[in-house]
Amino acid sequence: MSTATSEVAAPYAQALLSIAKSKDSVDETSQIASDFLALIKESEGLSDFLTNPIANADAKKGVINQVLGDETNAQMRNFLLLLVDKDRIYLVEPILKQFQSQVRELKQTVLAEVISAVELSDEQRETVRQKVQRITQAKAVDLETSVDPDLIGGVIIQIGSQVLDASLRGQLRRISLQLGV
Template sequence: MSIATSEVAAPYAQALLSIAKSKDSVDAISQIATDFLDLIKESEGFRDFLTNPIANTDAKKGVINQVLGDDANTEMRNFLLLLVDRGRIYLVEPILKQFQAQVRELKQTVLAEVTSAVELSDEQKESVRQKVQEITQAKAVDLETSIDPDLIGGVIIQIGSQVLDASLRGQLRRISLQLGV
């Protein structure tokens, strides 16, 4: 995310957090934000449609309403529709990511980005979560997982700027450095 994007996204993220706090719905809005970001990540067509400056605003609003469903949180719906009206919906991803970072800060939760060679089981995720909680002394840990078959095995855990490389690829690289290969 560029500095310019971050500077534009920050006030929107802060506004969404203020709304969520005032309505005592931080958890509900945070969950919707997570689901919305997952959808953007999974569906390139959805992301492209939202970020397309030529796409009709009414069509974007219709799709957002359809995605959220009839019983969606009113504040979140209004916020996303406001982004469409203001021509800022193309920033929805950085805005929601900043919002989630602010919620984590509020709740003293850390984000651990875990990259593994294969999908982690629920037990493995819980083990990683506990280990990260031990290391960081955070009240809670959110995991964001991704798969990279090039790791061969093991995991890489990134917590902020700290990286814990327990992958086979990383171990092989360290061995090759020690051997001077």
């Protein structure tokens, strides 16, 4: 995320957090933000539509209402509709990511990005979560997982700027460096 994008996204993320705190719905709003981010990541069409400056604002609002459904809390729906009105919906991803980051800070939670060769089981996720919690001393750990078959086996865990490479590919690379191959 560029500095300019970050500077524009920050006040919106802070505003969403303030609203969620005032309505005592930080956890619920954070979950909806998470689900919405996952949907944007999975659906390139949705992301392209929301970021398209030519697309009609009413159409964007209709899609947001349809995607969120009737059960979604009013604060998140109104917030996303406000982003459309202010021509800032193209920043929805950086805004919601920054919001998630602020929620983690508030709750003393760290984000661990885990890349594995295969999809992790629930048991493996829990093992990684506990290990990261011991390393960081955080109250809680959020995992963001992805799969990269090129790792051959094992995992790479990134916590902020710290990277723990326990992948087979990483081990092979270290051995080749030691052997001077």
